[in-house]
Amino acid sequence: MAEILLQTANLDRYFGGLCAVKDVSFTVPRGVIKAIIGPNGAGKTTLFNLIAGTIPPNHGTVFFRGRQITGWKPHSVAALGIARTFQTTKLFAHMTVLENVMVGRHPRTRSGFLAGMLSLPRIWREEGDSKAKATAILENLDLAEYASEIASNLPFGRQRLVEFARALATEPALLLLDEPAAGLNIYETKELADLILKIRGQGVTCLVVEHDMSLVMNISDYVVVLDQGRKIAEGPPRDIQRNPDVIRIYLGDDHAQHP
Amino acid sequence: MHLQRYLPVIAAVLAVVVLHLALSVADATYYMTQITMSAYYALVVVGLCLLMGYAGQVSLGHAGFFAIGGYASAALTTSNLLAYQHTRPIAFCRSLGLLLERQDLYGTSILSFSPWLAFAAAMILAAFIALIIGLPVIRLKGHYLAMATLGFGLIIYRIVLAADGFGKADGIINVPPFRLFDGLQVNGRAPFRVQNYYIAWTVVIAAMVLTTNLIHSRIGRALRSIHQSEEAAHSLGVNTYRCKLCTFILSALFAAAGGALLTHYNGSIGPSEVTVMKSVRYVAIVAVGGMANLWGALLMGVLLNFLSLRGVFGTYDDAVFGAILIAIMLFAPDGLLRMPRLAWPPFLASRRSHG
Numbered sequence: 001m002a003e004i005l006l007q008t009a010n011l012d013r014y015f016g017g018l019c020a021v022k023d024v025s026f027t028v029p030r031g032v033i034k035a036i037i038g039p040n041g042a043g044k045t046t047l048f049n050l051i052a053g054t055i056p057p058n059h060g061t062v063f064f065r066g067r068q069i070t071g072w073k074p075h076s077v078a079a080l081g082i083a084r085t086f087q088t089t090k091l092f093a094h095m096t097v098l099e100n101v102m103v104g105r106h107p108r109t110r111s112g113f114l115a116g117m118l119s120l121p122r123i124w125r126e127e128g129d130s131k132a133k134a135t136a137i138l139e140n141l142d143l144a145e146y147a148s149e150i151a152s153n154l155p156f157g158r159q160r161l162v163e164f165a166r167a168l169a170t171e172p173a174l175l176l177l178d179e180p181a182a183g184l185n186i187y188e189t190k191e192l193a194d195l196i197l198k199i200r201g202q203g204v205t206c207l208v209v210e211h212d213m214s215l216v217m218n219i220s221d222y223v224v225v226l227d228q229g230r231k232i233a234e235g236p237p238r239d240i241q242r243n244p245d246v247i248r249i250y251l252g253d254d255h256a257q258h259p
Numbered sequence: 260m261h262l263q264r265y266l267p268v269i270a271a272v273l274a275v276v277v278l279h280l281a282l283s284v285a286d287a288t289y290y291m292t293q294i295t296m297s298a299y300y301a302l303v304v305v306g307l308c309l310l311m312g313y314a315g316q317v318s319l320g321h322a323g324f325f326a327i328g329g330y331a332s333a334a335l336t337t338s339n340l341l342a343y344q345h346t347r348p349i350a351f352c353r354s355l356g357l358l359l360e361r362q363d364l365y366g367t368s369i370l371s372f373s374p375w376l377a378f379a380a381a382m383i384l385a386a387f388i389a390l391i392i393g394l395p396v397i398r399l400k401g402h403y404l405a406m407a408t409l410g411f412g413l414i415i416y417r418i419v420l421a422a423d424g425f426g427k428a429d430g431i432i433n434v435p436p437f438r439l440f441d442g443l444q445v446n447g448r449a450p451f452r453v454q455n456y457y458i459a460w461t462v463v464i465a466a467m468v469l470t471t472n473l474i475h476s477r478i479g480r481a482l483r484s485i486h487q488s489e490e491a492a493h494s495l496g497v498n499t500y501r502c503k504l505c506t507f508i509l510s511a512l513f514a515a516a517g518g519a520l521l522t523h524y525n526g527s528i529g530p531s532e533v534t535v536m537k538s539v540r541y542v543a544i545v546a547v548g549g550m551a552n553l554w555g556a557l558l559m560g561v562l563l564n565f566l567s568l569r570g571v572f573g574t575y576d577d578a579v580f581g582a583i584l585i586a587i588m589l590f591a592p593d594g595l596l597r598m599p600r601l602a603w604p605p606f607l608a609s610r611r612s613h614g
Contacts, residue, residue: 052494054490054493054494073493073498074493074494075493075496075497075498075499078493078494078495078496079496083494083495084494086490086491086494090488090490090491091487091488091491092483092484092487092488092491092492093487093488094483094487095480095483095484095487099480099483102480103480103481103484103492103495103497104495104496105477106477106480106481106495106496106497107495107496107497108496109477111476111477111478112478113473113478113505113509115476116472116473116476116477116478116479117469117470117472117473117476118469118472119472119476123476123477126477127476127477130477166491166495167495169495170495170496
């Protein structure tokens with residue numbers, strides 16, 4: 001079995017009296033595409049936020065690359081190699097596409113306030129590198145023609161891709177995709193599936209929260225099913241499709257065949 | 260592209276020289292006094308523009324930082340150390356040339372800290388206070404941050420008004436000129452008028468070059484990204500808290516430098532510089548200039564302060580700035596310079612996202 005890239009152990013998260021995530025443990029081996037599915041309110045996005053450091057868990061731990069990252073802030077998590085996209089795209093609306101992606105170079109570059117103000121020569125080199133890397137990523141995602149467009153002027157589907165490009169610019173080992181197919185039509189969803197496979201092919205492990213079942217079943221190697229904050233099933237897509245508990249939460253008791 | 264970003268710098272240098280020549284020809288060089296003062300006020304505005312327009316953080320306490328710079332410089336350069344001249348630390352400072360000996364109007368000898376030392380101390384003090392205040396308050400967002408900084412401004416105002424060492428309601432007078440180098444000094448007297456006009460503009464334009472460089476750098480991009488989506492910026496590895504805190508300190512330093520230099524220029528500072536309305540005024544000017552528009556902030560900072568200093572607004576001075584703030588928010592939230600959606604020349608249009 002491949003190296004374990006990400007591991008969560010007994011994660012709990014409450015919001016007031018509401019238990020959003022309860023005792024969730026799972027692992028993500030390097031190089032796979034793993035999907036997290038579940039009905040609305042199952043705690044999928046909360047789980048993402050716990051991994052990415054947006055909110056800390058009440059109990060439990062997150063390990064990444066063998067290090068305990070529980071309670072780390074998002075910027076430190078990003079620097080260690082976890083990038084994410086958002087359920088509703090959060091582009092920097094007034095910046096160009098290229099600048100958006102260049103922000104993604106932040107954790108891989110160093111120059112600070114003083115160097116920036118004095119415009120020291122080493123900044124020029126770093127800026128040149130950042131620009132070259134960002135451009136290469138845009139080309140890789142067929143976005144090069146939009147490089148100098150203001151991000152908010154792009155059609156929605158392209159904006160989502162820019163968010164991908166921006167996340168990839170941080171050189172992540174693990175990419176967290178929060179409902180990447182939301183709002184896309186079936187053609188765009190097909191392109192998205194190809195893109196996620198391509199990104200995985202380039203060595204980036206992907207963890208995907210998704211509602212689109214055909215997408216999930218097509219691209220993922222493993223699926224984790226959450227319901228009311230708890231993990232109720234985990235396994236390859238084929239097994240998950242036949243799992244009676246999973247069928248019950250999605251379709252109701254009548255449809256679940258008991259063996 | 261690099262050259263393009265400095266075009267406004269070149270334009271500003273030319274404008275400064277042309278303005279000098281025009282005033283000489285029109286025999287109206289006395290205007291230069293208020294222009295010089297306006298330039299120092301504009302320094303505060305430029306720093307605040309960086310904080311508000313780029314990092315997206317409001318401060319209603321910048322008059323407080325202006326006052327810290329001004330009052331620290333004034334207090335250190337006016338306190339008479341003659342009685343302590345034989346104590347070891349004072350003698351040591353004297354041997355290093357860090358003290359200034361002079362005589363006041365009535366011929367009393369005064370031994371005080373030199374303006375250079377006072378200036379350095381004022382900057383360090385301002386940075387330290389900005390750090391202490393910023394550590395907790397910069398975590399706040401929107402109006403909570405505005406309220407917290409407002410509170411800070413009020414505290415500084417009351418301290419200045421209550422403390423004997425700061426002259427209470429009278430402020431501090433007889434602040435000596437600031438000798439920069441041989442022959443160059445920050446001095447408000449008429450013979451130094453032209454010299455000071457250029458000193459002030461050199462300081463301001465240097466500040467503009469530094470901030471222009473900054474907003475086009477990695478940090479500048481990070482600041483703009485924080486402004487537009489803090490959550491996304493954070494997830495991309497930007498240490499949003501530290502970036503905002505550093506910008507807050509930097510912007511406080513600009514305000515303090517403006518305060519210190521203007522105090523030496525005027526030879527005095529009083530509590531009217533520290534009122535909340537002064538802070539509101541700086542915010543209003545940044546808004547008029549177009550928030551994320553350094554050159555707009557500079558232009559409006561000089562223009563509006565100049566009109567105010569000339570007394571154009573009369574007794575309605577503060578009311579005018581309040582009204583300006585309301586009007587801008589209602590009718591031109593992108594600032595006066597961008598209000599009519601004019602067709603921009605292509606080379607400017609492409610740079611609008613940068614300001």
